[in-house]
Amino acid sequence: MxxxxxxxxxxxxxxxxxxxxxxxxxxxxQKIGKLDEVLAVFMSVEKVDEQNPDEVVDKAIKEIEDVASxxxxxxxxxxPFAHLSSELGSPEIALKILKKIxxxxxEKEYNVKxxxxxxxxxxxxxxxxxxxxxxxRTIVPGEAKKEEEVPEALKKEEELVS
Amino acid sequence: MxxxxxxxxxxxxxxxxxxxxxxxxxxxxQKIGKLDEVLAVFMSVEKVDEQNPDEVVDKAIKEIEDVASxxxxxxxxxxPFAHLSSELGSPEIALKILKKIxxxxxEKEYNVKxxxxxxxxxxxxxxxxxxxxxxxRTIVPGEAKKEEEVPEALKKEEELVS
Ligand SMILES: [Mg+2]
Numbered sequence: 001m002x003x004x005x006x007x008x009x010x011x012x013x014x015x016x017x018x019x020x021x022x023x024x025x026x027x028x029x030q031k032i033g034k035l036d037e038v039l040a041v042f043m044s045v046e047k048v049d050e051q052n053p054d055e056v057v058d059k060a061i062k063e064i065e066d067v068a069s070x071x072x073x074x075x076x077x078x079x080p081f082a083h084l085s086s087e088l089g090s091p092e093i094a095l096k097i098l099k100k101i102x103x104x105x106x107e108k109e110y111n112v113k114x115x116x117x118x119x120x121x122x123x124x125x126x127x128x129x130x131x132x133x134x135x136x137r138t139i140v141p142g143e144a145k146k147e148e149e150v151p152e153a154l155k156k157e158e159e160l161v162s
Numbered sequence: 163m164x165x166x167x168x169x170x171x172x173x174x175x176x177x178x179x180x181x182x183x184x185x186x187x188x189x190x191x192q193k194i195g196k197l198d199e200v201l202a203v204f205m206s207v208e209k210v211d212e213q214n215p216d217e218v219v220d221k222a223i224k225e226i227e228d229v230a231s232x233x234x235x236x237x238x239x240x241x242p243f244a245h246l247s248s249e250l251g252s253p254e255i256a257l258k259i260l261k262k263i264x265x266x267x268x269e270k271e272y273n274v275k276x277x278x279x280x281x282x283x284x285x286x287x288x289x290x291x292x293x294x295x296x297x298x299r300t301i302v303p304g305e306a307k308k309e310e311e312v313p314e315a316l317k318k319e320e321e322l323v324s
């Protein structure tokens with residue numbers, strides 16, 4: 001799984017149309033959604049995640065909770081986003097994983113919204129722009145081969161601000 | 163290079179602070195920027211791009227022009243974005259590539275803004291949400307090994323809307 005975590009003043013979406021012939025079934029009130037002061041988590045479930053979906057769910061929640069505590073928010077937006085990977089998993093398993101993440105975060109008393117899967121959606125986002133406001137994470141089942149892309153990249157720049 | 167192309171009602175940014183010790187030098191008027199009715203192109207320059215930056219520039223421009231013509235806009239926002247790849251190139255070459263893309267698009271009569279490189283930035287984005295409003299592209303120098311992630315992913319879903 002690849003995740004892009006954006007600490008935002010707000011994220012809102014509006015369903016515009018089907019992107020899959022059989023997208024997730026949704027009710028009228030799921031066609032729009034908004035959260036303010038939110039950690040927006042854009043997620044691409046990958047093929048490799050199908051090897052152990054439960055483990056990927058747990059690792060994803062750990063990363064999300066870690067970032068949420070650092071940016072001090074209890075509001076989390078789970079947002080399916082196919083553009084972070086070129087090795088996407090099946091829509092069925094992707095949806096199961098995203099729903100499970102939503103459920104488990106709710107059990108942990110976060111205020112969670114999840115944007116529906118399989119639709120074209122308009123969205124508005126306002127990224128706060130502080131040093132932790134944009135982060136990305138890669139999660140894989142099995143060995144802890146988590147990559148933290150930005151710190152990795154910044155290491156190359158030896159003039160990194162300390 | 164990985165690109166995320168978002169057809170947007172607007173994209174605006176505001177520089178908040180240095181992300182590198184020596185970021186790109188900018189003037190006061192580059193600290194904020196906005197374009198309406200814009201193709202926002204978020205870009206991660208990758209290590210592999212250093213093999214042939216000129217070729218990557220040309221291929222990137224071809225992709226951007228292709229999408230811009232489909233969504234019928236002449237407004238293009240070149241936005242450095244480190245979160246699309248775990249194999250980032252050096253900041254120096256990344257900046258050169260992004261500047262060259264900006265220049266060449268301007269020569270082609272597009273209305274172009276480029277957000278500065280090496281800064282934390284707040285940004286506001288409004289994605290239009292039509293079927294071509296979110297696209298991603300991977301470009302590599304050498305053989306035409308361009309991946310079009312979303313079509314690839316959708317192929318897996320055999321119930322794809324025709
Ligand atoms: Mg603000």
